[in-house]
Amino acid sequence: MAPEPLVRLDAVSKIFPGGGVGLDAVDLDIARGEFLTLLGPSGCGKTTSLRVIAGFESPSSGRVLLDGRDVTSLRPFDRPVNTVFQDYALFPHMDVAENVGFGLSLRKLSGAEQAKRVGEALDMVGLAEKLGARVSELSGGQRQRVALARAIVCEPRVLLLDEPLSALDAHLREQMQVELKRLQSRLGTTFVLVTHDQTEALSISDRIVVMNRGRIEQIAPPATLYDRPATKFVASFIGTMNLLQSRFVGRDGDRLRFAAGALPLEATSETGEAPGEGSMRTIGVRPEDLLATTEAATGTAPVRVSSIIFHGRTLRLHAELGQGIPVVIDAPRRAEGFQFSVGDVAHISLRRGANCPMLPG
Ligand SMILES: Nc1ncnc2c1ncn2[C@@H]1O[C@H](COP(=O)(O)OP(=O)(O)OP(=O)(O)O)[C@@H](O)[C@H]1O
Numbered sequence: 492m493a494p495e496p497l498v499r500l501d502a503v504s505k506i507f508p509g510g511g512v513g514l515d516a517v518d519l520d521i522a523r524g525e526f527l528t529l530l531g532p533s534g535c536g537k538t539t540s541l542r543v544i545a546g547f548e549s550p551s552s553g554r555v556l557l558d559g560r561d562v563t564s565l566r567p568f569d570r571p572v573n574t575v576f577q578d579y580a581l582f583p584h585m586d587v588a589e590n591v592g593f594g595l596s597l598r599k600l601s602g603a604e605q606a607k608r609v610g611e612a613l614d615m616v617g618l619a620e621k622l623g624a625r626v627s628e629l630s631g632g633q634r635q636r637v638a639l640a641r642a643i644v645c646e647p648r649v650l651l652l653d654e655p656l657s658a659l660d661a662h663l664r665e666q667m668q669v670e671l672k673r674l675q676s677r678l679g680t681t682f683v684l685v686t687h688d689q690t691e692a693l694s695i696s697d698r699i700v701v702m703n704r705g706r707i708e709q710i711a712p713p714a715t716l717y718d719r720p721a722t723k724f725v726a727s728f729i730g731t732m733n734l735l736q737s738r739f740v741g742r743d744g745d746r747l748r749f750a751a752g753a754l755p756l757e758a759t760s761e762t763g764e765a766p767g768e769g770s771m772r773t774i775g776v777r778p779e780d781l782l783a784t785t786e787a788a789t790g791t792a793p794v795r796v797s798s799i800i801f802h803g804r805t806l807r808l809h810a811e812l813g814q815g816i817p818v819v820i821d822a823p824r825r826a827e828g829f830q831f832s833v834g835d836v837a838h839i840s841l842r843r844g845a846n847c848p849m850l851p852g
């Protein structure tokens with residue numbers, strides 16, 4: 492039997508007064524000590540989920556459980572949960588130590604105990620020397636860390652983070668992602684992060700929840716989500732995926748053979764289901780799983796290159812496979828014999844051993 496989750500959303504729906512659907516019958520278990528990320532496009536219900544867990548929003552139906560206890564009607568301050576908001580919500584007239592200690596000052600702790608815990612929290616986020624600084628003197632990344640220190644100082648069971656890194660530049664953001672992950676392992680606290688940045692979600696999470704229109708599309712560890720998306724929505728939201736309408740042509744053991752126009756493909760079926768001979772399915776193919784060569788060979792299909800985009804280590808080719816079927820290929824920039832220009836015909840094939848999911852619909 493699986494251990495009891497720390498947080499459980501049990502058929503939680505949230506319909507706002509105007510009739511807007513925030514959440515639609517969401518079931519979600521969050522394990523102790525896990526780093527869980529809610530990922531999805533704007534308006535899919537990420538913030539609403541956090542607010543329901545924190546108690547700032549009450550569900551229209553369904554229950555919120557913490558450690559097996561029904562907390563649906565408990566006020567935010569009575570829950571062992573803390574939130575870091577997108578704008579950090581620091582008090583500008585207080586210094587760093589006062590900001591971090593604010594939550595503690597509401598409890599019955601001695602001054603010495605408070606100071607000790609504030610010092611430890613600031614140490615944890617690498618800001619010990621900024622104890623007496625004014626918030627207005629801090630950089631964006633430093634403010635972000637003060638907000639984190641303020642949230643962890645009360646030792647919550649669950650830390651909720653709503654797009655905490657979105658105000659930071661790309662470089663600082665990446666650095667903070669590493670620090671956030673490290674902090675989470677050190678504390679052993681359950682973190683629930685909201686982001687609409689899939690790269691951030693993939694690099695930081697134990698599991699990712701992909702949301703769409705108030706519902707959960709898939710919950711899985713990053714690599715599973717990337718390699719075996721369960722729906723077209725997940726496939727196209729996580730990284731780039733070619734969704735190729737393909738005809739089933741037969742099977743070799745558990746490998747299902749398809750043809751997308753003239754391009755031979757192999758796919759695996761998650762469900763073990765084999766389509767009928769000649770039936771059409773959508774096969775997901777990653778750009779890096781397509782090889783492009785100048786010469787035709789068995790297993791290749793011709794495409795016409797319509798654009799070439801510089802991506803650093805790779806070049807991204809946009810091409811057309813047959814009549815109006817767009818296909819994206821990532822080719823190593825320094826590959827032997829790579830000399831395509833826009834308008835050229837390239838011959839593409841599926842990389843051996845590539846793992847292509849067969850997607851429903
Ligand atoms: N207070 C509210 N009143 C009415 N509708 C709301 C309210 N809060 C959220 N909604 C609606 O609920 C849906 C989910 O909103 P939510 O804020 O959870 O999205 P989100 O995934 O956090 O999006 P974003 O990435 O833009 O922050 C949206 O359609 C939104 O318009």
Ligand SMILES: [Mg+2]
Pocket residue numbers: 537538539
């Ligand atoms: Mg939001």
